Amino acid sequence: MAGTLDGQVAVVTGASRGIGRACAIELANHGASVVINYLSNQEAADSCAQAVEATGAKALIVQADVSKADEAQKLIEAAEAEFGQIDILVNNAGVNRDRTIARMSDEQWDEVISTDLSSMFYCTNAAVGGMRERNYGRIINMASIIGQMGNVGQANYAAAKAGMIAFTKSAAKELARNNITVNAVCPGFVATEMVSALDEEIQQNLISQIPLGRFGTAEEVATTVRFLCTEGSFYTGAQLSLNGGQYM
Numbered sequence: 001m002a003g004t005l006d007g008q009v010a011v012v013t014g015a016s017r018g019i020g021r022a023c024a025i026e027l028a029n030h031g032a033s034v035v036i037n038y039l040s041n042q043e044a045a046d047s048c049a050q051a052v053e054a055t056g057a058k059a060l061i062v063q064a065d066v067s068k069a070d071e072a073q074k075l076i077e078a079a080e081a082e083f084g085q086i087d088i089l090v091n092n093a094g095v096n097r098d099r100t101i102a103r104m105s106d107e108q109w110d111e112v113i114s115t116d117l118s119s120m121f122y123c124t125n126a127a128v129g130g131m132r133e134r135n136y137g138r139i140i141n142m143a144s145i146i147g148q149m150g151n152v153g154q155a156n157y158a159a160a161k162a163g164m165i166a167f168t169k170s171a172a173k174e175l176a177r178n179n180i181t182v183n184a185v186c187p188g189f190v191a192t193e194m195v196s197a198l199d200e201e202i203q204q205n206l207i208s209q210i211p212l213g214r215f216g217t218a219e220e221v222a223t224t225v226r227f228l229c230t231e232g233s234f235y236t237g238a239q240l241s242l243n244g245g246q247y248m
């Protein structure tokens with residue numbers, strides 16, 4: 001239902017492409033002003049901002065590497081300076097650097113842990129003060145089916161995503177008294193560049209393991225995120241799994 005986020009401000013990390021872009025547009029479609037964070041793909045961030053503004057919502061683009069604490073802080077400060085408040089924080093930025101454990105470098109471990117897991121802490125840490133002052137917040141952490149079931153070649157990614165789920169549960173308990181809900185969304189395989197970068201044969205093998213017989217779409221994930229911000233007010237500390245039936 002359009003308009004239910006009127007007057008609210010959403011920060012979406014990694015919003016230039018894929019799931020983050022779809023979240024930015026979905027939240028804008030429901031009336032929120034959106035802060036679009038990206039790492040390096042300015043053209044894609046501009047395109048997302050145009051799509052957000054086409055809905056009639058306001059957009060602010062902020063380049064920041066959220067795997068670094070000072071840049072995450074800069075992102076949150078820029079959002080508050082422009083719009084005066086943050087109601088919704090979608091910790092979505094993520095990368096994968098897949099290798100078996102024996103072949104994984106320290107850098108591949110660190111990059112995934114800092115981008116997928118630490119960024120969530122840095123952004124939440126920076127944003128939560130304002131949310132507590134205003135006694136309202138919706139924090140959504142983009143975890144993954146891989147954080148629930150593990151996967152060969154993804155020990156770094158699985159550890160980061162499982163960490164996000166555990167952080168979500170702790171933050172939900174800690175922040176409930178401030179009327180701030182914190183939830184994890186756990187998509188299965190979704191048709192974005194993260195998945196289209198895989199070999200065609202691997203993609204077909206993945207699809208064969210999904211009971212619904214297809215990848216999810218970024219828009220389907222975005223609808224779940226938006227639901228948590230509009231109707232889902234009694235959800236906190238939850239893991240919302242949307243995976244086409246792919247359980248373990």
Ligand code: NAP
Binds near residue numbers: 017018093188192
């Ligand atoms: P994607 O298409 O590869 O997009 C990744 C986004 O994250 C881009 O906007 C990228 O910005 C941004 N980003 C990467 N590192 C960043 C950093 N250090 N600081 C700020 N932004 C950064 O990925 P996706 O498939 O949409 O995935 C989005 C999230 O969903 C990730 O957390 C991923 O783990 C999770 N997820 C994905 C799937 C899936 O199947 N696709 C399934 C479950 C969970 P640039 O454009 O500037 O590079």
